[in-house]
Amino acid sequence: MEKVLPNSIKLILASKSRDRKKLFERAQIPIEIIPSDFDEKSIHESNPKELVKKIAIAKAKKVIKKWNDDMGNRNIPAIIIAADTMVLLNGNLIGKAQNKEQAFQILTQLSGKKHELLTGIAIIHSINKQIRTFLDISIVQFQTLTSSEIQRYLDSSDEYIGRAGAYSLYDRASLFIDFVKGSPTNVLGLPMAKLRKELQNFNVII
């Protein structure tokens, strides 16, 4: 198994999402994780498509600063990848669940309906600041769930925690989702095939 990129430049994922990390692991792409710790609420933007892109850019910039402030890394070129994913139901943003009760409310809303997964992605070069941003949208259809099915899901798994829509497509929630239109990896927070293409603009081959 080849574990080194054919190009020597370092890839940094500006995210603490365990799903995004796993996407790189499964694709066998070596990546370093530096969470941005960016406060998403500090950005005010009413258009969701603009909002996710602006948050992604802000996250990437914060991680570039962390990277360049670290004496050991200074002048070492890196490509920072940042993303922000949100769920849209009938055009309305659905926030992340802070607790099991909120997760129950979110899943009750999603039950029997289609929703959109919206991801804004920013890629920035740490030295020359070359930047690309793009958007990906996937549609996810939930089966109709009873209250007890939702409750059982929440009681038998903690996968709702920290996840847009309070579910994880590849885990137990696969039992509820019989239709996706778009990139499945985007539903997990990063459209990997589009990312691969975009990275070619930075001469990065993954």
Place this chain on the structure above:
Amino acid sequence: MEKVLPNSIKLILASKSRDRKKLFERAQIPIEIIPSDFDEKSIHESNPKELVKKIAIAKAKKVIKKWNDDMGNRNIPAIIIAADTMVLLNGNLIGKAQNKEQAFQILTQLSGKKHELLTGIAIIHSINKQIRTFLDISIVQFQTLTSSEIQRYLDSSDEYIGRAGAYSLYDRASLFIDFVKGSPTNVLGLPMAKLRKELQNFNVII
């Protein structure tokens, strides 16, 4: 984490597919694996939709026989789940790659095109022989790949081995697939949400 089904009946997966096994693991569904070792070539059927269903039924029946022949299991009720997945490109069946050269040919055919993943599923009760069969179809769009991209994929991973279409949606091939229409788990060999619904006909709640 609850690891026991609320109903006491045993679920048997009549498959040696590592992807199908993982789907149950990720969904936290306890399942016993008994491969059928059924010779798929023994069934002659020109209609692909009928073919995958007939193969699934034959696999399930073979595993029921194995189950009931085992003295330790006799009279213990079990639900056997069997499936057969095939790739259809422009209506033509694409077989599994027997080696890297065939995998290269298959991926070259899939490059830049949409193909269909067709799964036939059979569920049979080991005692009363209640049976349900169903079909699921997902559409997968591959990005256009260069020969060297395909070669690099095959050289850096063995995930093409034993897989319909010579790729795995959740692994390194996620870098090539930016669009799926249908069930993502069906692309991996078993549409888990439809399976959940069908199992309710056997009073099995997963």
